[in-house]
Amino acid sequence: MDDDAVRRMLADFSIEVTPRETAALDEAAALLPPGTRVYVTDLPGVDLARSLDAATRVREHGLRPVVHVAVRSIPDLAALDRTLGAVADAGVEDLLLIAGSRPPAGAFENTLQVLESEVLARRPFASIGVAGHPEGNPGVDEGAVDHALARKDKLARDGGLPLHVVTQFGFAADPVLGWERRMREAGIALPVRVGLPGLTSPARLLRFGLSCGVGPSLAVLRKQTGSVLKLATQVYRPTETLLGLARAVSADPESLISAVHFFPFGAVVPTARWATTGQKDGLGAETA
Known part of the structure; x- marks a missing residue:
């Protein structure tokens, strides 16, 4: 049952690459099922043209590019129109809108302003x-996040x-499942x-988790990995989190959770291999 639930959870998984990881993308593409969503991240100092070049490469591999747009880096509606036009002209049909960690360059502070704009409605x-x-x-009131x-x-x-x-990524299923139930009840x-x-x-x-505001599940990661030596030598696998999610979703047909999205943090090829192997063979009791 666990293996079946995991396969269903992984049936439509997605994965991220940065515009700088085209070599890894070329290798990972041989592992990923055709049509897999590949999110192309927005990086400080990397312009949109480079992201769109990476998106084109994703599509040439038979995969589905999803381009990140950090709205705080866009100064005004005219610039938003140019950005979305360039994305559409590159043949990209899917976006991920994020606020971004940078101070606002102009009119946009959050993604709602873009979602409510006429510019987006035309695309x-x-x-x-x-x-x-x-x-x-981090730095945002929980009530404001829920309201948005x-x-x-x-x-x-x-x-x-x-x-x-x-x-956002995490290291335990329970915080995600509790949040999902709360959203559904709202x-x-x-x-x-x-x-x-x-x-x-x-x-x-651990370093990324602390910087991204991942809270309760960091304790799970520390417990799983143990000593400083293990921190340096182990490779983390999100097996237990995935199993927990799969079991809960399998038992709750009303769940909003439809799939998982991998943040590889540079390990694009190993993550792609692990995710696709999990679909075929199940993940069993493998742990970090």
């Missing part, structure tokens, strides 16, 4: 992802926007891709 994207934060968003997601859900219902949620119905870390070192994951 018929097939899907638009927005961020979810099961363990909180409720407004996005209303936009999807009333305006037909093809929205879905991609959550009337939110957006499908959710749950962020999982890829197969990189626990030390690197």
Whole structure:
């Protein structure tokens, strides 16, 4: 039963690459099922043209590019129109809108302002992802985060926007499952891709987790990895988190969780190999 539940959870997994990881993308493409969603991240100092070049490469491999757009880096509506036009002209049909960690360059402070804009309404994207934060968003009140997601859900219902949620990565299933139930009880119905870390070192994951505001599940990572020596030598696998999610979703047909999304943190090829092997063989009792 666990293996069947895991296979269903992995049936439509997605993965991230940075515009600088084209060599890894070329190798990973041989492992990924055709049509797999590959999210091209927005990096400081990397311009949109380079991201779109990476997206074109994703598509040439028979995969589906999803381009990140960090709205705080866009100064005004005219620049937003140019950005979305360039994305569409590159043949990209899918977006992930994030606020971004940089100070606002101009008019946009959050993704709601873009979602409500006429500029976006003129672009018929097939899907638009927005961020979810099961363990909180650093520096932002939890109530404000929940309210913003409720407004996005209303936009999807009333305006037909093809929205879905991609959550921040975490190291335990329980915080995600609790957050999903709370969102559902609030009337939110957006499908959710749950962020999982890829197969990189626990030390690197701890560093990213602290900087990204991942809270309660960091204790799980520390417990799993143990000593400082293990932190340096192990490779983390999100097996237990994936199993916990798969069991819960299998037992709850009303769950909003539809798939998982991998944040490889540089380990694109090992993560792709592990995810595709998991589909075929199950993940058993493998742990970090």
